[in-house]
Amino acid sequence: MKYEVVIGMEIHAQLLTKSKLFCGCSTEFGAEPNSQCCPICLGFPGSLPVMNRKAVDHIITTALALNCTVARESIFARKNYFYPDLPKAYQISQDDQPLGERGYLDIMDGSRRIKIRRIHLEEDAGKLVHIEGEPFSLVDYNRGGASLMEIVTEPDIRSAEEAAAYITELRSILRYIGVCDGNMEEGSLRCEPNISLRLHGAKEFGVKAELKNINSIRAVQRGVAYEIERQSQILDEGGTVIQETRRWDEASGTTISMRSKEEAHDYRYFSEADLVRVVVDDAWLNRMAAALPELPQARRERFIAAYGLPAYDAGVLTESKEIGDFFDKVAAISHDYKVVSNWIMGELMRLLNETGQSLEQSHMTPEVLAEIIALVDKGTINLKSAKEVFEESFHTGKTPSKIVADRGMAQISDEAALSGIIEGVIAANSKVAEDFRAGKEAALGFLVGQVMKETRGQANPAMVNKLLREKL
Amino acid sequence: MNIYDMTLHQLWKMLHEGDITVQEIYGSFAGRIEEVESKVGAFVNLTPDIAELQVHKAADRWSEGRGVTPLTGLPLAIKDNMSLVGVPNTCSSKMLENYIPPYNATVVEKLAEDGALFIGKTNLDEFAMGSSTETSAFKLTRNPWNLGHVPGGSSGGSAAAVAAGESPAALGSDTGGSIRQPASFCGVVGMKPTYGRVSRYGLVAFAGSLDQIGPITRDVYDCAIMMNALSGHDACDSTSADIPVPDHTTGLGQDIRGLRIGLPGELFNEGIDASIREAIYTAVDLLTGMGAECVEISMPHLEYSMPVYYILATAEAGSNMARYDGVQYGYRASGAKDILDMYIRTRSEGLGTEVKRRIVLGTYVLSSGYYDAFYLKAQKVRTLIKADFDRAFTRVDLLVSPVTPTTAFKAGKRADDPLQMYLSDICTIPANLAGLPAMSVPCGFDNGLPMGMQIIGKPFDETTMLRVAYAYEQSTDWHKRRAVLAG
């Protein structure tokens, strides 16, 4: 392509706090409209904000995870604009002196570095509901005043793949550090890429379009790819891209221009007198740094180095912190790491997907998986049985040994018991036994099959083979 | 002496000695309101239902001798920009005429717990923007000393109610002089406490970095009692100071020997009526006679107070007023064709001219192109003004000045000249900019209209101010005079 793609990304992440940013109203998702509101988040005359400490903690944690400089002194500002989802007609946000600045995030196995410009804390707006054909719109302020984090990158992203990789990695980090649930469909993580093209080597940026309504990582990739294609076509034909906000339309797989704004925005930022400054001292910063968990990239590298896992496995296992933690715990007991990885990437993830449960909600524990692996290892059960045991443990929490005993799944590895059965089979199939003795190797398979049939599949196949050969 | 002419502490003493009942007190003030309110126009809404309930509870507290506070059973009026559950909080604006708050302001909660009686909500300049109570959307409030004159503002209803015998004390709010100026015009005592001393939670914001709630009373002792009731840390207000509150009455009656009092020359300039300057100098002589050391000092940046104040206050006000958009509460224009039209018509119809003037001015000073030249510059000069005070307070304990350049002016006289109106706040604005406590104490009459002396103190040192104010008051009898409401 003759154009260089330039993408900057703005992320809004709803912070995992129990109460809103400036009042005690609950932030639980899915409540009855306007049931989680009070004079403060409704902007009733005379009400005043008081900041949630946890929200500030979350921003500091994120700033540290994204290699930002944490502002030792941070202030809040009002961003003034009229919109019905904004009860005070200003949003309490940060302008100068945001909590975090000048960080970076490495993506694509560390081959690309995306610089972070700033991270700041602000309040969320309410939700507008439009009903087809009605002359009115409805407003629900449950989300209004919830704590929101804005993360802005430098225009360092160069392709749709990188855009998707950035948001994937970022989401993974936000989940690791427990500041955001990363749910893009419910809107707790919203991403707004701005995309422009320019000729390779050009100094000036092209005109950018901002994308909204992106509800999944797939949509990031598709939306950005579409936008790159759209803009390059315009430029190829000698046209000019206009600066605008475009809405990603999942159904048609295109972006659609939103009604252009009637005025250039003049938000008239100025200091919020109802709040005082936030000062982050060494003790606070150190406390947050100490609580920072191992991040996905470091964990990926460790899984490859310490466990000898393929890069692919390490990637899958570390995507969520839960799974990575789980792997670490199983691996402490079971030392065939690739086998552990196969179980987790196969059975465990399949069942989590099918049931829609989280690991925590299921009954699976590291001890259970380690026990199942050991049972297979010792030859107590075969792999097929092991998968059944796993599934039952996953659903019921019963221990593998109990399931094996209850369902009589243990393989018969007792020589004495097998000898009797084998002798019976040889006697009943003397013709076939003769064939084998005459050198017809294939006849053995038939005899093994008969033994397995007699034992309803529970005979240890290796032992049956060995005993048959001996007795013939 | 009529019951309604008495002070809080006099009434309390009578209750304590069993010479009067809570019912009799309430009855006397209710009767007085009945008698003079049509002339004075101090109230937007009277709240007899609430007061009568409170009368019973307070009477029980007195008869059981349980939980009696210095305010139990005593009537109070509340400026109509503070939330009282179930009663309209109009801010004297058509915009909020029917707005009924679902929560109490912290000060209202405190006073209710103390057992005070809420008799009504008082008139003010619309959203506290004004100096005469003439910008109220509902009514004119008259100066009880001369009904042809304004009571001052914005807490004009509160000051007039106290001066007219309709309430022994009232709450006001002060952003640039809105307690002290009407107190001065009406011959009563008014205090703006140190910024952060009294919770702002539930006070409808004019300019949050300057606003402060305070009392308007008939004498200094009552002011101290009210300060005890109102002060203290509030977790609902991030700018509320978390420091201990002294008993404000302790200094009353102590002598003032050796106290150093500064007279800032900038607040005694030729813009101040000669009679007022004279009255203050006479008061200063009296204080000197009691052993205070009075010195003239210079605070060169005070002359920039007016522009600094009107830039910062209108910037904040413009933003604070934006929420009145007809969505969650308040007035909404009918027949709007879309949301933008609804916003514009609602706000243009619901707000008065002075409020609009300040909103537009405030939007101006923050808009790109003006921010640095006006807003940022004003914040920097605010630093210089504050530094002037810091320097002054290394030399003196208190400052004394006039409260206003003139006595109460005639109604309608200044309504058309906002600049003149803004300039008349020159003496009161500096204390708001520096966050300092300041009060107005009656210091004489000119042509039958009261004059006030301003005392400005160090941060959180209201007690020293009260001590000096009390010493002065006790050697005069201005505070004992009552307005005669003749025609």
Add this chain to the structure above:
Amino acid sequence: MMTMKVSRKEVEHVAFLSRLALSEREAEEFTRQFNQIFKQFEKLNELDTSQVEPTSHVLQMQNVLRQDSVRSSLPIDEVLANAPDREDGYFSVPRIME
């Protein structure tokens, strides 16, 4: 510094930013008054403030923060009690085109 001149058009634009439509008289009056008031404001330029920090708060307070705990919200009927228009538990406003 040059004196800033305020035009009526500009005043009306700023009023629009504040979602206000001024009457003929208000627009006229505000323009005239703002020119006078801005002259007063420009007196601040007499002062050199290049070395002065701005004051947004007189109190040197910091870190006024609350614990992250949920407190009960208002009952929905109180939330909506003052609403000029409501529909089905929602606030209702003239339709917004997206």
